[in-house]
Amino acid sequence: MDFSYSPKVVDLQKRLTAFMDEHVYPAESAYHHEVDANRKAGNPWQPTKVMEELKAKARAAGLWNLFLPESKYGAGLTNLEYAPLCEIMGRSHVAPEAFNCSAPDTGNMETLVRYGSEEQQRQWLLPLLEGRIRSAFAMTEPAVASSDATNIEARIERVGDEYVINGRKWWTSGAPDPRCEILIFMGKTDPDHPSRHRQQSMILVPMKTPGVTMERALPVFGYDHAPHGHGEVSFDNVRVPVSNVLLGEGRGFEIAQGRLGPGRIHHCMRLIGVAERALELMCRRALGRVAFHRPVADQGVTRERIANARILIDQARFLVLNAAYMMDTVGNKVAQKEIAMIKVAAPGMACQVIDWAMQVHGGGGVCDDFPLAAAYAQARTLRFADGPDEVHRNQIGKMELSRYMTAR
Structure with a gap:
């Protein structure tokens, strides 16, 4: 198996990273200020101008609907090719929607592509792909x-x-x-x-x-x-x-299994980006803060946590790439163990890395001056969204035991 990125993916990584640097990160503060202004005016539940402007720019840049493998509606990327791009988007809370790659729309669009009739696709899929609804x-x-x-x-x-x-x-x-x-x-x-x-x-x-x-x-x-x-x-x-x-009556559970596989791996891809940004903030803070007459980065415990964060992130990334590779080569059903494994590993990893980053930031880590508190809230919910850890662990354990039961 080869996890190296194709020239097409490398080009998209560069373009996506440049777009994030030029447009997305600078827009984060303005986005939240606009939502807060709407909240103070009595109604935060309305679209923001900032997001609509980002979406228009992303679409004009050809960075739109990058998901949807094996579909005429997507960008022609496999799950393995999409993984590093989804990770980049995961670095910012506002990025996935800007590229029309946010949950739950991605999962719903994949459901309509796989299981919807032509009329259902015309009525609902096309407006979703265009970002109009x-x-x-x-x-x-x-x-x-x-x-x-x-x-x-x-x-x-x-x-x-x-x-x-x-x-x-x-x-x-x-x-x-x-x-x-x-x-x-x-x-x-x-x-x-x-x-x-x-x-x-x-x-x-x-x-x-x-x-x-x-x-x-x-x-x-x-x-x-x-x-x-x-x-x-x-x-x-x-x-x-x-x-x-x-699809027809009685097919709901079947559809749910087909929908949740891609949804789960997308969450995990984004979580790696979340953790990478948390680690970046952690390192910058540790180098810039002085405690007890020396930079926080010189404290042994800080270096140990930075090292462990790097190990945990890379472990999770390789698990995600392996699951994506399996989905592409043998299908989602055969890859269900690999999907379950990353669904347990990635949220736990992200929660731990963000927690360490918050600790280095001190009081700043739990307020909204930094994105860490919001990132932790997001990562923690993913330990039960799309199936709790316990369910996935139980499934993994049963599949592992079945190997030996068959042998016996």
Whole structure:
């Protein structure tokens, strides 16, 4: 296996890095100031001029929709080729959206590419690819442990030529965003089916459909993440056409597995970028601060943490590249162990590296003068988003044990 980057990827890395230096990093402060100004004016849930300007520049620079492997809609990159680019975007909270490569839109677009009909793609995929609208994925429920997707209780019942939807979802990322026009909703169409994995279906629900109510925005460690955010959404006798179902009744669990693989690896790719920036800030702070008559960088414990951070980041990067390589060569299903491994390793690594960086920054590390506190909040949530650590570890353990059970 060869993890060296092709000339095409090296060129994109250079162009992407230059764009980040020239446009994205300088825009971070202005972006947050604009959101705060909107918040003080009474409504942080509105698009920012800063982001729309960044998106226009990125699209004009040809740095747009870089994901979507094996699709006519993407940039023609494999998962392995996309990994270092996604890492660069991960260095800034505002970057993924600027390049139209942010969650949950990327996962929803991949779902529509793989499982959507031509009409569904025309109506929803194309506007998402153009960055004109945003989307959300309604799967997790407050009343059940949604780490087990078969627990989902929301109902999708067919009545004539329509489906009637009832349920409550939360941590529906993007739902509070006024640009969110479409939800991919997971619920049970056949709760009595003998196979627990054939009870669920996925269906497209326009956000403005009567009966869909954005109940509240859910903050993460006090961050509302406006104007995107995460929402609790209720569905009360919501009616949509039968044609809105994805792939067919009883295929929801299958779609979820297909969607979450790419989504998980994208999170991990971005987390490596988050950790790299945290390490960079840590080193600069350690070299520039003096404590007890010498730079903090001269303290043995600081050097040890910097060394361990470098080791942890590179370990995670190679695990991610290996998982991407496996996805490209043998498919997502065969690569499920590698995907599960990075989903455990990358968030844990990022949390540790950011924690060390915060420690070097002292009080500054936990306030908003630096991006570390917000980065930690983001990384910590990814220890259970798209499946908690425990579920992935259990899956890895079972697959490892199966090798010896087969041998016996």
